[in-house]
Amino acid sequence: MKKRKIPMRKDLLTNTMQPKKELVRVVVDKDKNISVDPTGKKSGRGAYVSLEPDKIAEAQKNQVLEKSLGVKVSADFYDDLYAYVDHQKARKELFGDK
Template sequence: MVIQKKTPQRMCVGCQEMKNKKELLRVVRTPDNEVILDTTGKKSGRGAYLCSNEQCLLKAFKEKRLERALKRVVDPQIYEQLRSGIII
């Protein structure tokens, strides 16, 4: 019998859909209270996940879902940095 491994599922804070963890981008609030895009998925800190499209980021910004998930006020310039990181 072959035992299948469960793949970790996470919810996108923008569209609120459950997806595989590897399909999503991780945004982290570090212990120094910086909000950064975690490309490795291993940085320490409180994390939130987003789909890799601009609509999810805009929805997370408008409804302040990212702020609630990270438990910190997120500056608009950080959203611009995240947007440029997603588009690249």
């Protein structure tokens, strides 16, 4: 049986290549609205971040998303992103890879 290719994306926070399933996409649309894209299919400029909650706090301190996406990112969005990443990491630990 043929092995399937695993899509890889560059993690903005750790600067490493990782499988797409292990990352979450943050997207900015044409109206400069920033949001989490769990499906990976929203239109707009996207950046991938890892599912590590401590890296999100570090990214907020260093303004990594602002530099990459070119928009002002509010503290509320970082709180939402932290909560989402924390939840996804907990799900992955409980249920494994699905």
